[in-house]
Amino acid sequence: MGTNKRDPGIELYRICLMFGICLLHCVCQGMWRGIWPCNLLGFCVPGFVFISGWFGIKFSLSKVIRLYSIPVYASLLAPLCGGVMGNGYWIDVLRVWDADGGFWFIHAYVILMLFSPLINMMFDKASQKEKFCAVVPIVFIGMCWGVLLNYNHLRLYIPSSSGLESGSSLTFMAIYCIARLCREYRLDEKISIVIAILCSISCTILLSFSRGYFCHINNPVCLVLAASLFVIFKRLEIPNSITKVITFFSPFMFSVYCISGTIYFPFTEQKFFSVIEFIKKSFFAMGFSTYTCVLLAALGSFLIGVIADLPRWLIGRLAKQPIHAFLRNLDNKYENVLVSFSRLKQGCENDGK
Amino acid sequence: MAIERDRAIDLLRCVLMSFICLIHAVGYVDARCNHCLAIISRFAVVGFVLISGYLGVRFSVLKVIKLEGTGVFCAMVISVFIGGEVVEIFRSYWFLHAYVLMMFLAPLVNKCLEVNVALTNYAKKKIVLHAVLPCVLLVYLWGFMSGAPLIWRVIPRTEGLVPFSGLTLLAIYVVGRCYRIFNLQALLSWYKIIFIMMFCVIGVLTSKLSWAGGFLAWYNSPFVLSFAICVFWMFRKINVYPFVGRIVAWITPSVFSIYLFHCNKGWYLVFDKLETMFLSWGMSEYYVFVLNALIAFFAGIVMDVPRRILIVVFKRPLKWLCQMIEKVDESVFYGH
Numbered sequence: 001m002g003t004n005k006r007d008p009g010i011e012l013y014r015i016c017l018m019f020g021i022c023l024l025h026c027v028c029q030g031m032w033r034g035i036w037p038c039n040l041l042g043f044c045v046p047g048f049v050f051i052s053g054w055f056g057i058k059f060s061l062s063k064v065i066r067l068y069s070i071p072v073y074a075s076l077l078a079p080l081c082g083g084v085m086g087n088g089y090w091i092d093v094l095r096v097w098d099a100d101g102g103f104w105f106i107h108a109y110v111i112l113m114l115f116s117p118l119i120n121m122m123f124d125k126a127s128q129k130e131k132f133c134a135v136v137p138i139v140f141i142g143m144c145w146g147v148l149l150n151y152n153h154l155r156l157y158i159p160s161s162s163g164l165e166s167g168s169s170l171t172f173m174a175i176y177c178i179a180r181l182c183r184e185y186r187l188d189e190k191i192s193i194v195i196a197i198l199c200s201i202s203c204t205i206l207l208s209f210s211r212g213y214f215c216h217i218n219n220p221v222c223l224v225l226a227a228s229l230f231v232i233f234k235r236l237e238i239p240n241s242i243t244k245v246i247t248f249f250s251p252f253m254f255s256v257y258c259i260s261g262t263i264y265f266p267f268t269e270q271k272f273f274s275v276i277e278f279i280k281k282s283f284f285a286m287g288f289s290t291y292t293c294v295l296l297a298a299l300g301s302f303l304i305g306v307i308a309d310l311p312r313w314l315i316g317r318l319a320k321q322p323i324h325a326f327l328r329n330l331d332n333k334y335e336n337v338l339v340s341f342s343r344l345k346q347g348c349e350n351d352g353k
Numbered sequence: 354m355a356i357e358r359d360r361a362i363d364l365l366r367c368v369l370m371s372f373i374c375l376i377h378a379v380g381y382v383d384a385r386c387n388h389c390l391a392i393i394s395r396f397a398v399v400g401f402v403l404i405s406g407y408l409g410v411r412f413s414v415l416k417v418i419k420l421e422g423t424g425v426f427c428a429m430v431i432s433v434f435i436g437g438e439v440v441e442i443f444r445s446y447w448f449l450h451a452y453v454l455m456m457f458l459a460p461l462v463n464k465c466l467e468v469n470v471a472l473t474n475y476a477k478k479k480i481v482l483h484a485v486l487p488c489v490l491l492v493y494l495w496g497f498m499s500g501a502p503l504i505w506r507v508i509p510r511t512e513g514l515v516p517f518s519g520l521t522l523l524a525i526y527v528v529g530r531c532y533r534i535f536n537l538q539a540l541l542s543w544y545k546i547i548f549i550m551m552f553c554v555i556g557v558l559t560s561k562l563s564w565a566g567g568f569l570a571w572y573n574s575p576f577v578l579s580f581a582i583c584v585f586w587m588f589r590k591i592n593v594y595p596f597v598g599r600i601v602a603w604i605t606p607s608v609f610s611i612y613l614f615h616c617n618k619g620w621y622l623v624f625d626k627l628e629t630m631f632l633s634w635g636m637s638e639y640y641v642f643v644l645n646a647l648i649a650f651f652a653g654i655v656m657d658v659p660r661r662i663l664i665v666v667f668k669r670p671l672k673w674l675c676q677m678i679e680k681v682d683e684s685v686f687y688g689h
Contacts, residue, residue, distance in 0.1 A: 059487060107511035111520075114487035121465045130464050133686040137412055137457035157440055159421065161450035163513025163520055170454075170513060170520075 008243040010051060011250040013233035018253045020044035022260050022305075023298040031280050032290055040207045042215035045105060047226035049112070049172050053179025054230070057116040061334045062327035064110055067254075071103045073312045074258035103258065104167050111169035112176055119173065123180050135177045142174020146218045171218040182227060188234050196235075199228040249306065251313065256305030276301055360598040362404055363605040365588040369404075370608045371650050372397035374615060378645035381621040390642055392557055392570035398448065399572055399581040402455070402522045406529015407585070410459040412686070415678040417453055420609075424449050426660055427613035435619035442617040447517045449613070454519025455526055462488075462523065466530050485527055492524035492573050500568030516571035528578060537582070538589055546583045553580040604654060606661065611653030620649065 024041040057063075122134050146164040149155045163170050182188075191199075203225035207215060215222070238246065260276075279300045283293040316323065372394040379391040410416075428442040466485070496514040499505055513520050532538070556576035560569035569576055593601065614620060624645055631641040664671060 059483075103509065104511060107509045110509075111491060111511065111514075114491045117483050118461055118465050118485075118488065122461055126464050129686075130460075133412070134460040134464055136686070137460060141454065141457050156444075159424075159444060159446075159450040159453070161447065161454050162515050162518035163454065165512040168512035 006247075006250070007234065008238045008246050009233045009236040010230075011246045012236065012238060012242075013047070013230060014051060014253050015246065015249055016233075017044045017047045018256050019298065019302055020047075021257060022302045023294070025260055025301065026276055026280065026294050026297045031277060031284070032294060035290065035294070036208070037294075039210055039215040040204060042207065042217055042219065043203075043222040043225040043229070045167075045217045046175050046223045047229065048105075049109070049175040050179045050182075050223070050226045050230055052109075052112075053176035054183050056120060056180070057113050057176075058120075059113050059117050060331050062331050064113060065327065065330070067106060067110060067113075070255050070309075070312070071106055071258045073309075074103075074255070077259060077308055105257065108167060108169040108172050112172040115169070115173055116176070119177060119180070123184070135181065138170070138177050139174045142171040142218055143178075143220050143223070146171055147216065147220070150216045150218070166216040166218040174218070175223060178223065179227075187227070188231050191228075191231055193232060193235050196228040196231040200225055200232065203228065252306045252309050255309035255312065256302055259305040259308050260301045275304075358602070358605075360593040360601055361588050361591045362408070363601045364591070364593055364597065365400065365585065366404065366608050367601055367604050368588075369397040369400045369584075370611050371646060373401075373612055374646035374649040374653075375642060377616055377621075378624060378649060379642045381624050387561060387567045387570075389558060389561060390639070392560060392567070393554070395557075395570055395572065396577050396581040396584060399525055399577050400584055402452070402525040403529040403532070403578075403581050403585050405452075405455075406526040406531075407533050409463060409530065409533075410456050410526070411463075412456050412460045413679070413682045415675055415682055417456060418678065420449060420453060420456075423610060423660070424613055427610055427656075428617070430656060430659075431614060431617055431619040435623065437617065437619040442619060445617050446613060448616075451517060451519045451522050455522040458519065458523050459526060462527055462530060466534060485531060488527055489524050492521050493575050493578070496521060496524075496573040497568070497571075497575065500566070500571060500573075502564055502566045502568070514573075516573045521573045524573075525578065525581075528582070532582065532585070538586060541583075541586050546586055549579055550583045553577070553583070607654045607657040610657040610660065611650055614653040614656050615649040624649070 020041050021044045023037060024044060027035050027038040027041075122131055126134065141164065145158070146166060146168070148158050149160055149164055150166060165171075203221050206221055207225065210221075276297055279297040280293050283296050284290075288296065376391050376394045376397065379388045379394075380386045385391065424443055424446050425439075428439045428446075431437060431442055432439040462485075492514070495508070496516070499508040499510050499514060500516075501508070515521070553576045557570045557574070557580065559565055560567045560574075568574070571577070615624075627645050627648060628641055631644060632638075636644070
């Protein structure tokens with residue numbers, strides 16, 4: 001858990017997933033909404049959480065701050081987009097932070113981070129049976145109860161509670177637990193690449209023709225596809241030259257999501273218009289076909305994300321030492337609070353004795 | 354997990370349920386949601402989960418079926434005798450569903466705390482806090498602040514961090530577990546309790562101010578939680594007389610049904626009719642609310658009698674069914 005050496009296959013998988021998310025943003029609203037790949041791309045988000053679960057999350061305050069620094073930066077870029085595209089974007093900058101806004105993933109992911117010490121402790125310290133007892137209910141919530149609520153006919157008869165939505169932290173917790181189990185049982189070694197490819201093809205077919213029934217993030221089919229693709233990418237042998245390109249793009253992936261999430265968000269409630277829509281329409285006006293326009297818009301939003309993040313990346317590199325020192329100091333303070341609290345409690349217990 | 358029932362806790366359950374009846378007797382009209390009687394009584398909901406946390410919840414499929422089954426039964430009774438659709442009534446029991454959600458997550462918390470509580474050195478105790486603190490902060494800092502005036506615009510909002518969610522109940526459950534593990538009962542005294550309660554009442558009533566917008570008095574408010582802890586502490590100090598204990602023992606099995614019977618649109622019509630009638634008699638508003646709450650409480654007990662009789666009548670088949678489910682439970686989750 002928490003190894004510093006990055007696997008180029010997994011990094012490539014992350015880049016592909018991010019491109020998939022950019023594509024999803026292009027086809028899930030506005031012009032050509034709901035066209036073919038829309039159903040299929042539901043596996044991209046679970047794929048990201050699966051990777052986190054596989055490698056494990058170690059909670060620290062500095063990680064949360066680092067994580068939120070990216071959406072904050074992306075939000076600051078939004079007025080710039082507003083300046084280019086039109087007026088009235090200031091209010092929408094804050095709307096991006098809503099539950100249904102562009103950054104829903106980050107908020108749910110941070111909650112997963114907050115719960116990760118509990119889940120990690122369960123996996124590290126509990127017996128197999130205890131682990132099973134704790135994990136099965138979580139998986140049931142995320143991958144069964146929540147899934148049934150996605151279907152219009154069933155949802156009327158199934159009890160519902162806040163937090164069971166497909167994009168909630170409970171779904172992420174379920175995926176995280178499954179990924180940890182997969183790692184524990186060495187899924188990547190036990191499943192041959194042929195089986196993984198067959199599994200991904202069958203899931204792709206199922207998702208492609210499901211007319212939206214299986215494309216929710218919390219659907220087990222999406223998770224199976226994400227897991228089998230993970231196995232495939234993990235086994236890939238990547239040449240050094242490509243590894244260098246992957247290593248360059250890899251640190252920007254989260255920023256691409258945030259910036260793509262920001263520019264995907266409509267400018268005003270009255271007029272449905274976003275940067276992605278602008279790109280799509282511009283290419284369409286140039287005479288490109290529908291799918292070419294969508295692909296170009298996805299590629300455009302991906303590259304805009306990378307380019308727009310360069311200043312942040314550069315500032316981060318230049319101010320590396322003070323930023324690291326500040327964050328390390330913060331983590332130490334958090335640790336000290338915990339230590340002093342546990343000392344206080346122990347003191348009370350000793351008094352009691 | 355206690356096997357012998359603690360009558361003081363059972364009495365607390367009855368008292369808390371009467372306050373919950375009061376919340377609904379006042380707040381069944383949306384416009385009165387922020388009425389001082391309703392906001393003061395909200396500690397009762399938190400208190401219920403705190404009790405669960407203190408005693409510990411052992412997840413089992415049987416318990417989930419029992420809880421949801423009671424919900425279906427009560428919804429059917431209300432639908433047949435008072436009105437409304439069964440499904441709609443059943444779906445409106447937010448607490449029931451959030452509580453079940455909390456039950457699903459409870460084994461994770463239980464194991465984490467049980468594994469580490471026996472350890473004494475700082476580092477290992479720190480692990481407990483490391484695991485528990487983020488989970489509590491999630492609800493009592495993030496969830497709480499996302500309802501705060503002015504600030505809410507810049508606080509990220511996500512699914513499941515509302516006061517009525519399973520995650521909120523889980524955080525309260527964790528506090529209840531910690532209350533027991535860290536023996537908070539011994540750390541507090543009457544002076545501290547009275548001071549904290551006064552402070553909390555002021556805090557909760559502040560939410561009446563127009564700028565506050567009510568966020569200080571919801572279930573994810575630290576004021577409401579602290580007040581509930583104080584009430585819980587007080588009841589742990591109480592010695593229940595045997596006579597009172599017997600009455601409480603008789604009422605306790607119906608406590609959850611009382612909630613299910615009165616917290617729905619069907620019973621809200623009854624509240625409305627009773628309120629109109631009492632007001633026409635010239636009674637003051639506060640008396641009407643209290644009277645309505647008491648009627649809902651006792652009506653709940655009476656309406657639950659058929660369910661309890663049915664349980665006695667079908668004792669054998671039900672026992673067989675429960676044993677079957679328990680066997681599955683044991684073999685799947687708790688067997689060795």
